[in-house]
Amino acid sequence: MACAPDMYRDSVIETLQFPDVEKRTPPFLNAGDWTVSPITASLEGSTMCILCQREYELLSTMDAFHQHLLEDHQLIIHDPHLICDLQRYIEYWRERFSREDYMHICTIHRKSDTDVQYRLDSSLDEDCQIREYLQRKRLDAVLAVQQEERDDTSLSRSCLFCRESFTGNRADLFNHMAFNHSFNVGQPDNIVFANEFLDLLERTLENLQCLYCEKIFRDKTALKDHMRKKQHRRLNPNNKGFDRFYIINYLEAGKDWQTVQAEKDVVIRSTDSGDEESWDDWEADFHTNLVCLFCKHSASMVEDLLGHMVHMHHFDLQKFRQENALNFYDQIKLVNFIRRSVHQSICVCCHQRFENVDCLSEHLATHSDQMAGSLDRKKWDESQFLFPTFENDALLCSLEDVTDDEEEETTKPHQDTTNGVPILAEDQHNLRDSILVQERDILKTLIDNR
Numbered sequence: 001m002a003c004a005p006d007m008y009r010d011s012v013i014e015t016l017q018f019p020d021v022e023k024r025t026p027p028f029l030n031a032g033d034w035t036v037s038p039i040t041a042s043l044e045g046s047t048m049c050i051l052c053q054r055e056y057e058l059l060s061t062m063d064a065f066h067q068h069l070l071e072d073h074q075l076i077i078h079d080p081h082l083i084c085d086l087q088r089y090i091e092y093w094r095e096r097f098s099r100e101d102y103m104h105i106c107t108i109h110r111k112s113d114t115d116v117q118y119r120l121d122s123s124l125d126e127d128c129q130i131r132e133y134l135q136r137k138r139l140d141a142v143l144a145v146q147q148e149e150r151d152d153t154s155l156s157r158s159c160l161f162c163r164e165s166f167t168g169n170r171a172d173l174f175n176h177m178a179f180n181h182s183f184n185v186g187q188p189d190n191i192v193f194a195n196e197f198l199d200l201l202e203r204t205l206e207n208l209q210c211l212y213c214e215k216i217f218r219d220k221t222a223l224k225d226h227m228r229k230k231q232h233r234r235l236n237p238n239n240k241g242f243d244r245f246y247i248i249n250y251l252e253a254g255k256d257w258q259t260v261q262a263e264k265d266v267v268i269r270s271t272d273s274g275d276e277e278s279w280d281d282w283e284a285d286f287h288t289n290l291v292c293l294f295c296k297h298s299a300s301m302v303e304d305l306l307g308h309m310v311h312m313h314h315f316d317l318q319k320f321r322q323e324n325a326l327n328f329y330d331q332i333k334l335v336n337f338i339r340r341s342v343h344q345s346i347c348v349c350c351h352q353r354f355e356n357v358d359c360l361s362e363h364l365a366t367h368s369d370q371m372a373g374s375l376d377r378k379k380w381d382e383s384q385f386l387f388p389t390f391e392n393d394a395l396l397c398s399l400e401d402v403t404d405d406e407e408e409e410t411t412k413p414h415q416d417t418t419n420g421v422p423i424l425a426e427d428q429h430n431l432r433d434s435i436l437v438q439e440r441d442i443l444k445t446l447i448d449n450r
Helices: 058-073 086-097 125-151 170-181 194-206 220-229 240-245 257-262 302-313 317-323 328-343 357-367 435-448
Strands: 046-048 055-057 075-077 107-110 116-120 155-158 165-168
Touching (some): 107 302, 155 170, 165 170, 194 240, 317 328
């Protein structure tokens, strides 16, 4: 229900704050026990599509699954091979999309006016959190298995190259093969899933196959002579099949041991040695929270947010800037005007006031085709809108990213539409004596005296 239009009722005299984006464990992923399988990477069994009832065996029909998502739902999962537990990832989004339309959540990739694709990728804060959470859970589970194997003293196995048997800790067997048979697989403490690892090595040798070059021989004597003469009593570092047995390959999604070792370590020396922080509770937030001008949708990339506003609200900020020749300060005024109007439940087109933001959102849909053309410059092009409506409005900091890199614009005089006085570019840096500072001082005085 609309109220009488009153543009400046309940005026905002100090900056607001967008709510902080809380990083929490996705509740749907938190249920159940975590088990780790180094062989199948938790892809066994049938998996239901994110958006329909069709089921797939991901181990054998992974390509068909992604082709179905693209052709039937126009949905793309970016870098699925980097997702630690794809089944849980799919389960999360299936439950999430049952509560909210995936077209309102996913990143929009528009190939043409009729060809639109929706992407789940790490540019979405929620998707990034899920991927990071699954990565941490897998690493925690693998480290737990590794610690159990380090402490385990129930091993009972024979050497792969002689008849000597070993009981107790796995390290004794690996050290024996390294020193007595020159078969070095690395430090035992760096190995995980040791029993599966030894089983695989044993099966390979029983099949008369060389561990390094993978050639097959007619008998054990020929295999032993080959491995001894060719110095093939070692693992091929390019064989990815052994990567799952080394803890280094679980540290970061998408990076194997070769990538990790190629990275240079940077040592940062602290200047304050008296106050050390605990790393256990430290979690960096590298994601910028860009909030839509017309709804609560947020994105970490400015391109994604602009695409959302075009697709969902029919407002193209870049096009509006170009058609109206807006400079950087004009864009700031426009954004802050829209922020304040939406916060006060006032339509930016007809300036009608509504009971709440939800009612306003329904009304704005009626302006979808005339949104840009209905924005009256006389309403938003005022110096008061140079001050942010929301103090932590990351979109204001990103406006430079959507501004054309035209250096000649800085040398042309432009018109200050607030008071009609031409201002040359070389004069713009001197703001200390401007009316903006005076208004800021007045505003501060009003706030302090409230």
